[in-house]
Amino acid sequence: MGLKDTFLIPRFLIYVGIFIFLLFMPKLLPTYQLMLMESGITFAIMGLGFNLLLRYTGLLSFGHGALFATGAYAVGMMGEYFPDLYRIEIVIPISLAASLIVSAIFGFICVRHTRIFFSILALALSMVLFALLVKLYNITGGSDGIHIDLPMMFGKSFEGMKRFEFLSGAYYYFLIGIFAACTIIMLVIVSSPFGKALQSIRDNEERAEMIGIRVRRYRWYAFVLSGLYTGLGGALWSFVNGHVSPEIAEWVFSGEIVYMTLLGGFMVFEGPIIGAILFTYLKLYAVSITQYWMFIIGATLIVLVLLLPEGITGGFVKLFAKLKRGEATGAV
């Protein structure tokens, strides 16, 4: 499918509809709900990147929390050490650069393995970053983390403004703008020759190598791209959350990333987006009703894996296919 066709399919029209709907969101949702939504959208950006690795390259990373933390901590440290440069248009590229470096290093090591060893290595490396974030407390604030101030945005200062005002105002539109751009870029990536090469590696490594694809190199590229998306998600999330602490680098959070993706359904391009937003609400709901929220998240995860392995979107696709077939047989 060429680029031109991609933009003409009904899916793209639905995107435009959703985007317009998102523009009116601040009028529809109460502020608190809107902030949750924003947090969900930052996770969705990360989910897009995560799924490039899982769905399209066939690599399951259990250490993406570290890359998320890289983006978020880059923001925090910029605010801490370079207050003069604390403008969103400078901070975001810098956290992208930081994610680029960290994911290039992680990726270089991890792509030497596939399957389970890839997952373990990613997990282990993420724990190195976690340990560094906790132990180098002079620089990183240790387990207390760093407070995130409101940044300057395109020359406009938000000093003295409450965080929720900032989040339901300019920042929201900035966020959904980036989200839309990220979605389209990822759609282009996965349908580009590069994306197809990744999928061929996933399907058959040896055959891909035979037709001249540099397997390890391409896996590395995919890891770095995925890391950039994840870091960007982390940077954007840090403004919403107002605080970064090492927990996001810990592997339990990495596990939650995998969970989100599976919840939405990783076989569908939009699955991780839906999963990320749903997960945000699910987790908050579980935390608000009981102190044993991990039990609820764990139990739902097990039920999901046992009964609905394709996730919500996958389930819908299946149901839809079944209905269609039912109609067809009904007509005969």
Place this chain on the structure above:
Amino acid sequence: MENWIIYILNGLYFASFLFLTSLGLSIILGVMGILNLAHGSLFAIGAFMAAWIVGAFGAKAPITIFVIALLAALGVSGLMGLLLETSIIRPMYQRALEYQLLITFGALLLIEDLIKMTWGGTAYYASKPFDIMGNLVIGNNQYPLYFLFVILITIMAGIGVWFIMSKTRIGIMLRAISMDREMARAMGIRIRKLNTLAFGMGAALAGLAGALIVPTTPALLGIGMEPLIMAFIVVVLGGLGSLKGALVGALIVGETRSIGIVFFPEIELPLLFLIAVIILVSKPQGLFGR
């Protein structure tokens, strides 16, 4: 010189925990091909069980009670492992890697909260056995006898596992499964039963390791996380499903940690990973991997 003896003995002590934990992980990974993320939680169950028993009944005869606590921890974790395998892990053997990892991750979250429900969120202290055993004097330094006790138990457990794996019928069948599942099935080996057994055995070893750690650190929520990560490194270093690999990996990691803590405490963990990375880049299957 005497200091170095202490460092090396400390390293052996670290290595003992790592060996016990990673041995269980390695058996499960080798026989079933499943990476058990809930392994640390089984470790934690053992820790809480032992600490609770020692705290509740250990006033009079701490050593006897502690030995009973060790066995109890072994039993409870083993039972939990059997339960896990038969209920949720079993349907996963035919499924993709993502699902296998996620189901054990779900089990991890579940067990963490089960521990919280059973024992509450408070810390359990069980330092009595450690205090009572006293110290061994080496030159100007003192070395806790308890550490030697742990090393001894680990050697016993290691010999036990080696004996089961290489000399008994069950062990030979387990190794057959880990080499070729299909062929083992064709030869009439009852894979389902042996899978359950292997999982229970791995879980019991994790519980034993957890129980051994409580005399030195209180049992807290999340106590199993660090051992799990360390066990991953050991398994990656030593190579998948290899007893020898787990032993050598545990020794490398244990000694590096012990010496690293003395000379560069801040980067002791990154240093370990650096070693792991160097070994992996030069020998991707791990030291003793197939």
